[in-house]
Structures are given as structure tokens and as C-alpha cells.
Amino acid sequence: MHDSSLAVEPFASLEPVPFRTLYERHFAFTWRTLRYLGVPEPLLDDAAQEVWVVVHRRYAEFEGRSDVKTWLFSIAINIERNIRRVEARRRCLVPLPPELSTSGGDPQLAREEKEAWALVLGFVDTLDETRRAVFAACLVEGLSAAETASITELPVDIVYNRVRALRRSFATWVERHRSEP
């Protein structure tokens, strides 16, 4: 979605890139993925660090059978799952993200972004793990259904059905929660 130049690059066809290069290319993607999956803002640094330590450990074993993005997404899902488990044990509520730097000081924009994040994170919290992944990958990050199917190990037609259902339920969620004062 954001790095259109990097979309669906068949890793096998590339020369093995150094870890540092991989990091620079895809760090933003993993960061966004973690956010979309609902990792709380204060834990994002730690979560991203964990993702990339795992990437470093397994990079030599990565054979490029899948797209590098789906590989990274799968690692991010595992890290997010661990964090969610620990957080559930601590009974820590997912905090809303702080004021976002991209709003550039515009209070109206900042309020809209804050509300948008609250809506999305609230919705993500109601989803089970697979639907969370489908929502984050397909609806928010804009990965294709095939890529999402590869990440979630679901059949593509089921991914399509789930995306459709998630789109409907997210729309209802937004309507329901926006009308609240």
C-alpha cells in the first residue's frame, strides 16, 4: 500500500540482500503491521525489535518460497500474539495512540486520527487471530487476497468471504461508535 515499489516482489528472484538493506526496505511495513494488528503504542518499539531479531535469526533459512512481505507479516503475527497473551495476563487495556506526529499540529486532523485509531484498535480487539490478520493485511495494508491467504493459510475463497464480512462489520462498527457521544 505504502511501498508500492516493493509490492509482491518475488524474493527468490532477487540477489540475497544484506540484513541491513532488508531492514531499511521493510521496517516501515513491519511497524505498520504491528500497529494494525493492535500492538499498543508503548510496546511498538519492543515488538518491532523482536520481529527483526527473529528475522535476523531466520534470514539464512528463508528460501524465498513465499514473498518476503508475507514472511515478515507471519513473523509479526507471532510476535503480536505473544504480546497479546502477555498483555491479557497483565489485564492491560490497549491504550490509545498518542497524538500523532503526522497531524502536523492541526488539532482537527489530530482529533480525526485519534478517533480513527480508537475505532480501528477497538474493532481489532473484537476479532479472533485469523480475522485480525485478514483485516490488517487485506483491508488496511492492502495486500492481495492471495498474499493474505498465504499469510493466514486460508483458502483464497474463504479470504474473500471473510474480507467481505469484515468490511461490512467494520462499517457497522464505525457507524455504531461514531454515533456515540
Place this chain on the structure above:
Amino acid sequence: MTDERSPRAEHVLMRIRASADPASSAQQRVLARVEQRIALEAAASQASVRELAPPAPREMPVPNRTPPITRVAGRLGRWGLFGLVAGAIGYQLGAHHERAVNEAAVERVSAPPQPTSPSRDALAPSRDAASSVASRVPASAPPPDDAVVDPSATAIAPSRAPRAAPTPPTPARATRAAPARATPARAATLARAAEPPSSSEATPALSMNEVLERLQRAQKAIHDGQPHAALAELDALDALERKGTLADERRVLRALALCDIGLIGDARQVLSQLEGSANESIYRGRLEQACGAALEP
């Protein structure tokens, strides 16, 4: 995937996409920490390679932090367990002894009469009692030797017969074997299968655990993205158990599977058969996720 887009929802998603990228400082910060971790791990692995024969880890004394009440309860539990085991052994020994007495009685009854001494005559009443026991032996106790078939043992056959014939009805298998296609005809069949089963039909009832096990299998199939397998499992369950145990749970799972296939209308039809309203169901959240929001038109 270009259907039913809500402008408001799309606007929300656009907002978070616009603000999801990390600051460059975050990228540098995380990289520094990752490199630090990698260096530490490399150093640790080199150290472990150097130490070819690492010394055995010293055993640290582990303080017993168990509270006294727990320790007492544990001891009592152990004694209780010991009592149970001892009781069971005693029971087995007693049963064995009783069987031995019965066998002896049978032998005495079947043996030819022998000249009795006056002292043996004094035991006559007890011998009568033994013979009366012997007459009960085939019915109440198992035969002493499995190879010997006691004709009177067939008296218990009728009560065992139903257990020995657990052949489930075939409709479940027929449903499983049927091609899993999302056709209207199949949907109608599915909707019919979701009807509340009547208790009058004489089908072998499953225990609650068995029903739960099958529901869990169906749930796992839905989770694994195999809604057709989940429907087959639910069909099989409905065919085997028509008393309606956990009927609402079955309907909800069926609706979830139908929604995964894309048969939202059929899912709604199944949900309309819930005891209460789908919108008031405890499964509402899950149903909304799977089926979209419109559970009840």
C-alpha cells in the same frame, strides 16, 4: 472485493494509513537495539562453542515456598490417595476371595456324595448356604474361566446387546461424502438440518462430552478455514444426536460456517431458529465478524 464499501469506514482506514508509518527516529532506535541484541547473541554463542565441556550446572538449593496449609493438604491428599488404592486392592482381594469360595461351593455341589464324618455333618447348614450361593454364581459372578461358556450367562446378553451395536445411522456419512458445493439445494438441506431435532426419534444419544468434542471439531474446522468440513461435522452430529443438546451452539457454528462460505441468507435463516434473538445472543460478536453486521434484517 469491491462491494459494499462504506465511505465513513474507508475514511477511517485512510486516516490510520496516513499516520501508521514510523518516524525515522524509531527506525534508527530499533535498529540500534536489534544490532545490540544480535551482537550479544553472537558473543553468547561463541562463548558456548569455546566451552566444549561445560561444567555441570550447580544445583541451587530451592527454598520450599509452599505454604504450610498447602503442605498439610498435600500430605492429607497423599494419605487419601493411599487409602483409595488400599481400598481398591482390598476390594479386589475380597472379590477374589468370594469367587474362590463360590468355586469351592460349586465343586462341592457337583462332587459325588462322600461319607461324612459327624463333624462334617455339623457343617451341613453352611453347605446348604454354599449350594444356594452356587445356584446364584452364574448370574452374579463372571465365570471362573473365560474359555468355559456357561449357558446361563446368556441371561445377561440382552442387556449387553445395545452396547455392542454402536452402528451410527448412515445419513451423516452420506452428507460427508457429498460434494461440498455451495449450491442453493445444499443450502436448503443445511437449513433443514438446523431445525430443532425432536426427542421422539430413536437415535443413539451421545454423551455431553461427545457432543462437545464434535462441536470443538466443527469449531476448529471453521477456524482453519474449512467451513465445508465444519458443516459435515455438524450434519453428522445432528444425525447422531437429535435430542437437541447444545442446539444453539450448533446453530451458531452452522451460521458461522455458512457465512464463511458466503451464504449469508442461509446463515440468517439458521439464526432465526435460535432460542432467543441473534442480536441478543452471547455469540453476537463472533457472528457479526463472520457474517457482517446484519444478522437480523
